[in-house]
Amino acid sequence: MLKRIKNLVGTVCLALSCLAVVPNSAFAHGEKALEPFIRMRTIQWYDVQFSQDKLAVNSEVAITGKFHVAEDWPSSVPKPDMAYLNVSTPGPVFIRTERYLNGQPWVSSAALKPGGDYDFKIVLKGRLPGRYHIHPFFNLHDAGAVMGPGHWVEVTGDAAAFSNTVKTLGGATIDMESVGFANGVSWHGLWIVLGTAWLLWWVRRPLFLPRYKMLQSGREQELITPLDKTIAKGILVVVPLFVFGAYALAESQYPNNIPLQTALDQIDPLPPVVNTSLVQIKVTRTEYHIAGRSMNMVAQIHNLSDQPVQIGEFTTANLRFINPAAGLPAKDQGDTMVAAKGLTVDDAQPIQPGETRTVRIAAADALWETEKLEGLFRDADSRMGGLLFLYDAGGKRYIASVSTAVIPKFD
Secondary structure (H helix, E strand, O other), X not given: OHHXXXXXXXXXXXXXXXXXXXXXXXXOXXXXXXXXXXXXXXXXXXXXXXXXXXXXXXXXXXXXXXXXXXXXOOOOOOOOOOEEEEEEOOXXXXXXXXXEEOOEEOOOEEOOOOOOEEEEEEEEEEOOXXXXXXXXXXXXXXXXXXXOOOEEEEEEOOHHHOOOEEEOOOOOEEEOOOOOHHHHHHHHHHHHHHHHHHHHHHHOOOOOHHHHHHHHOOOHHHOOOHHHHHHHHHHHHHHHHHHHHHHHHHHHHOOOOOOOOOOEEOOOOOOOOHHHHHEEEEEEEEEEEOOOOEEEEEEEEEEOOOOOEEEEEEEXXXXXXXXXXXXXXXXXXXXXXXXXXXXXXXXXXXXXXXXXXXXXXXXXXXXXXXXXXXXXXXXXXXXXXXEEEEEEOOOOEEEEEEEEEOEEEOO
C-alpha cells in the first residue's frame, strides 16, 4: 500500500513538473488543421517577408509578400468570391494600422480570381511586450483559414506606454484603448441585472416536480399568475422603448459616424508577368513515396525564353524545397519551413532555349510528415498543387503553377 502511495505521489510530481515548463506562448495557429489538398491548392504564398524581428511597443512591423490563387481550385471548396486577409496572433498583442492589396488600401473582404497573383502589405503596431509567432492568413468564406508562413517577432518595452489615439470626424482626439469602456460596462450590467431579476422571479417559487404535478392534475392555469403577465407586458413595452430611446440619444450625441463596412471589394490581379509564359511546365505524373517521405514528379518543361533555365525551388503549403545545384540562397528568416537541400532533379544541366525536356523532380524531407501533408492520399481529393521556380544565369525568375493527382507508393 505504501509503495502505491509513493508511486502516486511520484506521478503527480512528474505531471506538475511537466506543467511547470509548458511555454505560455502559442506555437501554432491551426495551420495544420485544414486538409492537405486545401492548403496546397487554394492560396499559394511566396516571397513573404517581415520587416523586422524585434520592435518596441508603439513601433511598427510590416508584412509583405505575394500569393497565387490556384487555377486548380478544389471543387469541394467554395470559390474565393469572398476572402479576408488578416494576421493570426496569440491574442491582441498587435493592432493592424494599414493593409494593402496590389497597392490599394483595403478594408473589406475581396473577391479573388483563380489563376491571379496578388501582392499584399500589412502594417502592425506593437501593443503588448512578448515574443509571438504570427502568420498572415486568408479567411475563405465557408472554407476556413489558409495560413501563410509564420515568423517569430519580439515586442519590447512597457505595455502601459502603448498609445492608440485617433481623431474623430468632429475633430476630437480619443484613446481607442479606453473610449466607450464605461458605457459598455453599464449596458452589460443593466442587462445582467434585468435578466437575473427575471430569472429569480420564476426561481423563487417551487419548480420542476411541484409544477409537473400541477400540470398532471390539470391546474396549468395556476402556474402563471396575473402579476406574472403584468410584469411580462411591462418588460415587453419598456425594454424596446428604452433601447430606441438610448439609440436616439446616441445618434444625437454622435451625428457623424461610419458604420461597419460590409462591401465586397473588386481588386484585379497583378498584370501577367511575361516570365511566367516563357517557361511552360506540364506535370504528367506524381507519386508520393511514403517510406522516403518524397514527392516525385515527372514534368515536361518547354523553355521558350532566350536563356538557359534551371529548376531552383518548389513550394507548397508554406513548405519550400530548395535545389542546392542551382546555387540559390534559402532566404529563410528562421521560421519558414525550408528544406535547403530537399529538391533534386535527375538532370542537373540547364534547359537550353527552345528545348523541351522531361525531368524527374523529387521533393524529399520529413516536413511532409511533420506538417501533416503526407495524408494527402487519404483525402477525398488526392491532388497536390504548388509553385515551381526556375532561374536563368542572370537570376531572372520564372514561376509556374503546377497541379496533378498523387499516387501513393508504399514500397
